[in-house]
Amino acid sequence: MTCPNHQQExxxxxxxxxxxxxxxxxxxxxxxxxxxxxxxxxxxVAEAACALAHPGAxxxxxxxxxAQADELVRRLxxxxxxLSVARLASSQYxxxxxxxxxxxxxxxxxxxxxxTAHVIVGTAMKWATVTDRHWPxxxxxxxxxxxxxxxxxxxxxxxxxxxxxxxxxxxxFSQTDTSDWxxxxxxxxxxxxxxxxxxxxxxxxxxxxxxxxLPPSAVPLxxxxxxxxxxxxxxxxxxQRTLALTIRAIKRTxxxxxxxHAAHTGWALLxxxxxYTHRIDLEALHTVLGLxxxxxxxxxxxxxxxxxxxxxxxxxxIAIGTAHSLQAEHLRSLQAQHYPRLHGITIDTANRLQGxxxxxxxxxxxxxxxxxxxxxxxxxxxxxxxTSRHRHACIVVARAxxxxxxxxxxxxxxxDLGTPPKSPDGWEANHIVLEHLADHxxxx
Amino acid sequence: MSLLASLLRLRxxxxxxxxxxxxVRHLHLSxxxxxxxxxxxxxxxxxxxxxMLGTSPLRPRxxxxxxxxxxxxxxxxxxxxxxxxxxxxxxxxxYLPATATRPERARYLDAPQLVVPNQQAVRxxxxxxxxxxxxxxxxxSPSANSIRLLGxxxxxxxxRAQIPGSAAxxxxxxxxxxxxxxxxxxxxxxxxxxxxxIYPPFGSTDGRDAARHAEAPDTYRGAGPDTDxxxxxxxxxxxxxxxxxxxxxxLQELEKLLxxxxxxxxxxxxxxxxxxxxxxxxxxxxxRWAAERxxxxxxxxxxDQDGRPxxxxxxxxxxxxxxERREAARAAFNADRALEDPFVRVELRTxxxxxxxxxxxxxxxxxxxxxxxxxxxxxxxTLSTQDPVHLEPGRLLxxxxxxxxxxxxxxxxxxxxxxxxxLEITAGMGTVDRPNHTVLPSAGAFLVLTxxxxxxxxxxxxxxxxxxxxxxxxxxxxxGDGDGSQEEQ
Numbered sequence: 001m002t003c004p005n006h007q008q009e010x011x012x013x014x015x016x017x018x019x020x021x022x023x024x025x026x027x028x029x030x031x032x033x034x035x036x037x038x039x040x041x042x043x044x045v046a047e048a049a050c051a052l053a054h055p056g057a058x059x060x061x062x063x064x065x066x067a068q069a070d071e072l073v074r075r076l077x078x079x080x081x082x083l084s085v086a087r088l089a090s091s092q093y094x095x096x097x098x099x100x101x102x103x104x105x106x107x108x109x110x111x112x113x114x115x116t117a118h119v120i121v122g123t124a125m126k127w128a129t130v131t132d133r134h135w136p137x138x139x140x141x142x143x144x145x146x147x148x149x150x151x152x153x154x155x156x157x158x159x160x161x162x163x164x165x166x167x168x169x170x171x172x173f174s175q176t177d178t179s180d181w182x183x184x185x186x187x188x189x190x191x192x193x194x195x196x197x198x199x200x201x202x203x204x205x206x207x208x209x210x211x212x213x214l215p216p217s218a219v220p221l222x223x224x225x226x227x228x229x230x231x232x233x234x235x236x237x238x239x240q241r242t243l244a245l246t247i248r249a250i251k252r253t254x255x256x257x258x259x260x261h262a263a264h265t266g267w268a269l270l271x272x273x274x275x276y277t278h279r280i281d282l283e284a285l286h287t288v289l290g291l292x293x294x295x296x297x298x299x300x301x302x303x304x305x306x307x308x309x310x311x312x313x314x315x316x317x318i319a320i321g322t323a324h325s326l327q328a329e330h331l332r333s334l335q336a337q338h339y340p341r342l343h344g345i346t347i348d349t350a351n352r353l354q355g356x357x358x359x360x361x362x363x364x365x366x367x368x369x370x371x372x373x374x375x376x377x378x379x380x381x382x383x384x385x386x387t388s389r390h391r392h393a394c395i396v397v398a399r400a401x402x403x404x405x406x407x408x409x410x411x412x413x414x415x416d417l418g419t420p421p422k423s424p425d426g427w428e429a430n431h432i433v434l435e436h437l438a439d440h441x442x443x444x
Numbered sequence: 445m446s447l448l449a450s451l452l453r454l455r456x457x458x459x460x461x462x463x464x465x466x467x468v469r470h471l472h473l474s475x476x477x478x479x480x481x482x483x484x485x486x487x488x489x490x491x492x493x494x495x496m497l498g499t500s501p502l503r504p505r506x507x508x509x510x511x512x513x514x515x516x517x518x519x520x521x522x523x524x525x526x527x528x529x530x531x532x533x534x535x536x537x538x539y540l541p542a543t544a545t546r547p548e549r550a551r552y553l554d555a556p557q558l559v560v561p562n563q564q565a566v567r568x569x570x571x572x573x574x575x576x577x578x579x580x581x582x583x584x585s586p587s588a589n590s591i592r593l594l595g596x597x598x599x600x601x602x603x604r605a606q607i608p609g610s611a612a613x614x615x616x617x618x619x620x621x622x623x624x625x626x627x628x629x630x631x632x633x634x635x636x637x638x639x640x641x642i643y644p645p646f647g648s649t650d651g652r653d654a655a656r657h658a659e660a661p662d663t664y665r666g667a668g669p670d671t672d673x674x675x676x677x678x679x680x681x682x683x684x685x686x687x688x689x690x691x692x693x694x695l696q697e698l699e700k701l702l703x704x705x706x707x708x709x710x711x712x713x714x715x716x717x718x719x720x721x722x723x724x725x726x727x728x729x730x731x732r733w734a735a736e737r738x739x740x741x742x743x744x745x746x747x748d749q750d751g752r753p754x755x756x757x758x759x760x761x762x763x764x765x766x767x768e769r770r771e772a773a774r775a776a777f778n779a780d781r782a783l784e785d786p787f788v789r790v791e792l793r794t795x796x797x798x799x800x801x802x803x804x805x806x807x808x809x810x811x812x813x814x815x816x817x818x819x820x821x822x823x824x825x826t827l828s829t830q831d832p833v834h835l836e837p838g839r840l841l842x843x844x845x846x847x848x849x850x851x852x853x854x855x856x857x858x859x860x861x862x863x864x865x866x867l868e869i870t871a872g873m874g875t876v877d878r879p880n881h882t883v884l885p886s887a888g889a890f891l892v893l894t895x896x897x898x899x900x901x902x903x904x905x906x907x908x909x910x911x912x913x914x915x916x917x918x919x920x921x922x923x924g925d926g927d928g929s930q931e932e933q
Binding site: 029030092093128129131148149151152153155156161174175176177178180181184185186187188189192195196199200278325326329332333336337 | 447606608757758759760761763764766767768770771774796832834838858859860863902903905906910911912913914915916917
């Protein structure tokens with residue numbers, strides 16, 4: 001008996017439909033689904049969880065963060081109001097009241113208390129504490145961000161596992177030295193999806209071909225720079241996604257030029273004069289916050305397929321992305337002190353923006369103001385996350401001279417036997433993005 | 445490198461004197477360490493050239509490998525020295541009673557300690573060890589066995605060196621830079637120049653002057669294990685050629701040359717050791733050394749009962765366990781250092797990972813609703829600080845004055861000058877009737893809070909033969925005869 005999902009409409013997306021059909025009769029140990037940014041990954045996870053859930057044999061869903069788990073629980077209850085959903089949470093974590101009060105949602109810190117649930121959602125770290133259980137199905141969300149060592153703890157509890165994730169985003173990392181395991185297929189800090197594919201080459205791999213988030217202006221670049229092997233297309237048309245500025249500027253500053261250009265083309269690079277700076281480049285930070293404020297002051301409005309009526313852009317629709325947490329912290333405190341209008345804006349590092357979606361993204365370029373590039377700052381996943389969160393436009397702020405940093409960067413990373421070359425290469429991806437932004441550059 | 449460390453480096457450079465940072469030592473140092481000064485041949489990854497070693501500064505032993513041919517004689521002598529040092533610690537044991545999680549066990553009263561000049565020497569020993577422990581036992585001669593056992597012990601020491609806070613194998617350069625900041629760029633950390641900065645010899649005006657003398661090309665000696673090119677070309681190559689013609693006199697010449705080459709570094713090693721040993725150790729250094737003794741006991745037991753060498757490559761389960769141990773050790777070591785070392789706390793405050801501030805408000809009536817519906821006492825305090833705080837709500841902090849206390853960050857309010865940090869005390873505050881006032885401060889008190897060590901234990905990983913399909917299923921059995929088998933112990 002499947003869960004009471006008979007009232008549900010079949011999924012609109014044909015790719016998702018195919019995957020769900022195949023899941024029902026899958027004879028392999030599992031399946032991997034690669035999804036580019038905004039391709040309906042969470043929808044697929046929710047629908048698959050619903051389809052695989054059986055009373056008495058619940059479907060386990062692994063997320064990587066508590067926020068993702070909470071969001072998925074909300075999505076599941078919306079998808080099927082009759083579904084009994086459980087949220088397995090750590091005792092350290094305060095589950096939001098909106099979940100605690102929802103009907104047919106159970107919250108517990110112990111899996112033993114969740115006997116009647118159809119679907120149990122928890123973070124991978126919480127699931128790692130569950131022992132002595134055996135269930136038929138598990139779904140791993142963001143499988144390219146989960147460590148293989150975390151999967152090792154729990155994979156044995158399930159007969160079959162569906163892995164869903166975005167291969168272009170940031171890989172898991174460790175602050176300790178992991179050089180001992182370079183080249184091993186079961187490197188403990190490699191991603192869960194990578195370790196599974198390496199050991200089970202016959203596993204079916206699907207990819208979702210349409211990005212519903214990225215506007216048509218962004219898809220060709222993101223697809224070329226970060227997803228060279230699995231191209232995808234936009235699910236919307238240029239006419240459906242508009243960003244307009246309703247208030248004219250009396251005196252046009254470079255900030256205005258940048259937002260006008262971005263409103264028009266979906267991209268802008270606001271280039272500050274070349275300078276070597278510490279991680280905290282106050283001028284660049286103020287420029288980023290100034291851009292956000294200008295967007296609101298100029299009365300930016302958006303239309304899209306969800307809201308065909310024009311909608312005024314608010315601070316909550318904007319996200320600012322940085323490479324370092326120190327920069328994000330500094331931006332947040334500057335915002336609180338000097339930019340009260342931006343209350344509610346999202347400011348975070350690339351690592352924490354994974355999975356986030358917003359109307360407009362403002363990016364402080366990871367290489368801005370640096371003397372040299374490093375593996376951390378060149379990582380393709382970092383730039384991919386920063387430039388693929390938006391539904392309308394992305395504005396990058398950077399010091400001039402990044403092309404020179406890239407050109408003079410000595411490619412002296414050691415090559416290890418057994419380690420496949422990283423695809424896409426960070427250096428190359430950075431160059432492709434810069435080349436594209438060259439046509440959208442406004443100098444300050 | 446933190447901004448504070450950069451600033452101190454600039455100051456050291458401007459003044460010409462090294463600056464003392466940490467006044468406590470975080471690693472245990474033995475009274476009788478086995479000092480080892482290895483040199484390798486330029487070219488091959490793990491061919492030793494010479495090792496100077498000993499437990500006393502006055503009587504170093506120099507072991508030389510011939511320039512060509514078998515190194516077995518030298519390795520046998522090295523094995524005898526290292527295994528002899530290890531065996532001298534296989535004497536008295538203490539017996540620890542059973543606890544809730546562990547059965548009764550025995551532990552040696554002391555463990556051997558190896559001391560080398562730098563990280564490069566640690567890496568060289570690791571490469572050497574992995575070659576030796578997996579050597580094929582073609583000839584069953586006693587020397588082949590002892591060389592393999594040397595490989596197993598060196599593997600033990602170099603594996604422990606991967607664990608932050610372990611003192612089984614100490615790199616002196618790394619330990620020196622934990623206590624002094626010099627005007628030298630961190631990339632040039634080198635025993636000779638560091639020691640010149642820290643402890644300038646008589647006759648030099650200051651540390652910078654002494655370092656300049658130490659770097660003079662004609663007298664400079666690198667601390668190995670690599671020899672410099674000029675030494676290779678001018679001194680070593682003629683002797684290698686001479687060895688090919690007539691081995692015996694050339695070998696004597698080589699011994700004389702290397703003894704003279706190594707002697708200054710040997711003296712510096714002991715000088716650095718004496719400097720470091722004079723620094724008072726922390727309480728947690730003693731605790732970690734007790735854990736080291738347990739590791740030493742376990743490895744001895746493993747060699748006696750099983751004896752198979754650690755495989756060349758880790759399996760999925762052993763790799764995951766090893767990563768988890770390293771990460772846990774790193775977190776615990778960082779937390780201990782913050783609790784015991786005022787300089788570490790200051791540095792953490794400058795990077796925003798710790799906070800120091802004045803208590804401006806105390807709400808000692810605050811309670812929350814516990815899981816059973818009972819009210820739980822959770823007093824709250826507010827700190828006012830000018831530190832650049834980067835702590836997320838939910839983070840647990842502790843105080844070096846009261847280590848069982850836990851302060852949970854509830855929120856941050858950034859002001860124009862000061863930041864207000866709201867904290868909830870979740871442990872160590874006593875009861876409502878008898879509050880512990882070191883933990884529950886009064887308004888006006890100054891508190892420094894650092895990240896609390898985590899004691900949460902994850903359940904064990906699956907056993908090797910339970911390796912799931914995602915990681916390739918259970919690996920084949922480990923034979924341990926060194927013929928390329930890659931299983932874990």
